[in-house]
Amino acid sequence: MLEVTTDKVAHVILRARELDVKTAAWDDDADSDDATSDAILEDRPDDATRQELREFLDSLNEDEQASLIALAWIGRGTYAPGELDEAIATAKTEHGNNPVDYLFGLPLLPDYLEDALDQLGYSVEEAEEGIVRRT
Known part of the structure; x- marks a missing residue:
């Protein structure tokens, strides 16, 4: 049984x-606080999205993390849905x-x-839409 909600997976x-x-960051000398349009497309270690995702994953309990x-x-394809x-x-x-x-x-x-949610019969689109509407 899936031990994490589809909202969290979405x-x-x-x-x-x-x-x-x-x-990849193309200007290592640039200030990471630089808010230019180019800078927000760079993947930096202090990226806000990366930090937010890491914090979110850290906040999940062991069962939820294992389910992910x-x-x-x-x-x-390592395991079948069953x-x-x-x-x-x-x-x-x-x-x-x-x-x-x-x-x-x-x-x-x-x-x-x-792919896994789809194989298990969950509606990925509905879960993602619910997340987008709330944010």
């Missing part, structure tokens, strides 16, 4: 997509100490999460 998808569109990892695994409980148990065992770092290390995280 929030992670949306924020991770925002990070995916950013490019399990969803990512289902989305990339193996959700096994994937969650494995995520707790293998990544219980660093789930946030592991999730940040998955380059296609939003795609994996979206």
Whole structure:
């Protein structure tokens, strides 16, 4: 059974997509507080979106974090949708100490999460629309 709400998964998808569109910093000497249109497209360690997503993931409990990892695994095909409980148990065992770092290390995280929700029969669009309306 999925131990994280689809609203929370949608929030992670949306924020991770925002990070995916950013490019590597091209001016290391520039002030990170520079608010030019070019600067907001750069992926910097102190990026507000990155920090917000990290804080959000840190605020989730162990079950929710393990569910996100399990969803990512289902989305990339490591587990089948019917193996959700096994994937969650494995995520707790293998990544219980660093789930946030592991999730940040998955380059296609939003795609994996979206694919997994779809495979499990959840409406990704409805969950994302609910998040967008509230923000």
